[in-house]
Amino acid sequence: MNKTITGLKLGLPKEIWTQDIDIIAPHLKEWRDIYNGNTPIMLTPRTTAEVSKCINACRQNNFKIVPQGGNTGLVGGQIPMGEVLISLTKMKKIRKVCKVNNSMIVEAGATLQEVHNAANNFDKQFPLFLSSQGSCTIGGNLSTNAGGNHVLKYGTTRDLVFGVEAVLANGDIYDGLTNLRKDNTGYDLSNLFIGAEGTLGIITAASLKLFNIPKYTQRALIAVQSPKMAIELLEHSRCDGKMSMFEVMSHISFNAVVKNFSMVRDPFKKAYPWYVLIDWDTESKAMGLRLAENLLSAAYEKKIISDAVIAQNETQSKEIITIRENMSAGQKYLGGSIKFDITVPIEYIPSFLIKTDKLITKLIPGCRPVAFGHFGDGNIHYNISQPPNVEKHIFLGKWDDASELVFDIVTEFNGSISAEHGIGVMKKKELAKRSDPVKYNMLRLVKNALDPSNIMNPRVLL
Numbered sequence: 001m002n003k004t005i006t007g008l009k010l011g012l013p014k015e016i017w018t019q020d021i022d023i024i025a026p027h028l029k030e031w032r033d034i035y036n037g038n039t040p041i042m043l044t045p046r047t048t049a050e051v052s053k054c055i056n057a058c059r060q061n062n063f064k065i066v067p068q069g070g071n072t073g074l075v076g077g078q079i080p081m082g083e084v085l086i087s088l089t090k091m092k093k094i095r096k097v098c099k100v101n102n103s104m105i106v107e108a109g110a111t112l113q114e115v116h117n118a119a120n121n122f123d124k125q126f127p128l129f130l131s132s133q134g135s136c137t138i139g140g141n142l143s144t145n146a147g148g149n150h151v152l153k154y155g156t157t158r159d160l161v162f163g164v165e166a167v168l169a170n171g172d173i174y175d176g177l178t179n180l181r182k183d184n185t186g187y188d189l190s191n192l193f194i195g196a197e198g199t200l201g202i203i204t205a206a207s208l209k210l211f212n213i214p215k216y217t218q219r220a221l222i223a224v225q226s227p228k229m230a231i232e233l234l235e236h237s238r239c240d241g242k243m244s245m246f247e248v249m250s251h252i253s254f255n256a257v258v259k260n261f262s263m264v265r266d267p268f269k270k271a272y273p274w275y276v277l278i279d280w281d282t283e284s285k286a287m288g289l290r291l292a293e294n295l296l297s298a299a300y301e302k303k304i305i306s307d308a309v310i311a312q313n314e315t316q317s318k319e320i321i322t323i324r325e326n327m328s329a330g331q332k333y334l335g336g337s338i339k340f341d342i343t344v345p346i347e348y349i350p351s352f353l354i355k356t357d358k359l360i361t362k363l364i365p366g367c368r369p370v371a372f373g374h375f376g377d378g379n380i381h382y383n384i385s386q387p388p389n390v391e392k393h394i395f396l397g398k399w400d401d402a403s404e405l406v407f408d409i410v411t412e413f414n415g416s417i418s419a420e421h422g423i424g425v426m427k428k429k430e431l432a433k434r435s436d437p438v439k440y441n442m443l444r445l446v447k448n449a450l451d452p453s454n455i456m457n458p459r460v461l462l
């Protein structure tokens with residue numbers, strides 16, 4: 001082993017590798033503390049050419065590779081278990097901004113927040129918004145095809161790129177950094193790397209689509225009695241594409257945040273079973289307020305909603321989104337949590353929730369279903385919190401049984417077992433078991449063609 005590590009190091013500049021345990025440690029532990037990894041060495045290339053050198057050195061010395069961006073992934077894909085860790089965090093350059101074409105080329109290690117700031121400097125926006133945006137990187141966003149709060153209007157990360165630059169398992173550099181809006185010259189090779197979770201190569205840069213910043217965004221927090229009413233409200237309030245966010249929170253998830261975080265408060269006088277957060281992009285504040293008032297008073301008349309708070313200024317608007325942004329953190333106050341990130345066709349959300357709540361509480365008596373998320377995209381973060389009288393490790397031991405139950409219902413409703421977070425190592429068996437065999441075989445063929453020795457993130461996805 002030492003011999004090959006020596007060989008690996010010999011081929012690389014000494015500034016781009018470390019075996020210092022204190023430096024590597026934060027990269028081996030992830031946000032939920034589910035996966036704890038190990039690696040013989042961490043590589044931090046600074047350029048695309050250095051990424052290529054790193055991959056060649058690993059391959060020639062028989063090491064497998066795990067690429068890592070901001071380490072905010074939630075399915076264990078970025079945590080090495082003995083593989084070489086290649087961190088992209090030193091590749092942060094904004095290479096080019098083209099205002100007239102609304103495009104920007106950035107390196108993979110730039111955080112999403114840094115990408116936002118760079119776009120804003122040109123009075124533009126890159127409309128991918130995640131609570132993890134201060135840490136997650138654009139390379140990670142692409143590799144997981146991240147979603148977030150504005151998919152309803154702008155689509156997922158896949159919809160927000162022209163192309164990528166990536167280093168393949170054989171060290172070749174694929175240059176797909178086009179900013180052409182039309183290019184019909186065969187397979188969309190850049191798209192292969194999007195959602196590939198680092199299994200086909202390392203994304204080193206991306207050509208992103210930029211958009212105009214909305215003149216005004218009107219926000220409201222609305223109380224409803226049930227998911228069915230939430231879906232009726234979605235239909236009632238779409239408003240010719242003006243709606244840019246439609247997030248739903250069950251009472252238990254909402255309450256866990258307003259009760260435990262001092263920077264937010266419950267704006268309602270009484271508790272409601274469900275809450276909806278809506279954004280509409282409008283031409284001015286006056287138009288935003290008028291639109292929200294008209295839509296919501298009509299919804300109240302029709303008995304779709306029970307109460308509503310329309311944000312009157314930036315502070316109120318920020319306070320409302322802060323509740324939503326702290327859903328995952330708030331849940332930690334409810335004890336251990338078994339989490340699912342699923343999607344079903346929007347019209348089935350109410351039936352999915354009724355059926356799953358009923359069966360999961362039968363499987364794990366006393367557990368508390370905690371549902372929230374991007375209902376406007378059919379995406380539910382369906383989490384289950386620990387029963388108060390059951391020890392955490394006993395509860396978490398039910399994870400596989402709970403998965404089986406939840407995924408069976410997802411399949412019954414023609415949904416997907418992963419809406420946003422990807423497959424990683426967490427849902428690999430489920431993907432193999434539940435995929436259409438033709439699709440699964442095609443995934444394998446693509447992997448074998450681009451990475452025949454299986455050196456790129458070998459334990460992930462397939």
Ligand SMILES: Cc1cc2nc3c(=O)[nH]c(=O)nc-3n(C[C@H](O)[C@H](O)[C@H](O)COP(=O)(O)OP(=O)(O)OC[C@H]3O[C@@H](n4cnc5c(N)ncnc54)[C@H](O)[C@@H]3O)c2cc1C
Nearest residue numbers: 069070071072073077137139140141143146147198203420
């Ligand atoms: C608080 C919180 C909120 C979140 N909210 C959302 C949300 O709303 N929507 C959503 O979709 N996700 C969400 N996530 C999940 C996570 O932030 C996203 O998956 C994000 O895109 C991961 O980016 P990252 O840079 O941290 O990637 P990492 O965690 O470092 O890696 C994720 C995967 O991508 C691979 N990878 C990373 N960089 C590269 C690269 N350059 N080339 C090839 N492969 C690479 C890794 O090997 C791994 O398989 C959230 C996470 C947290 C902690």
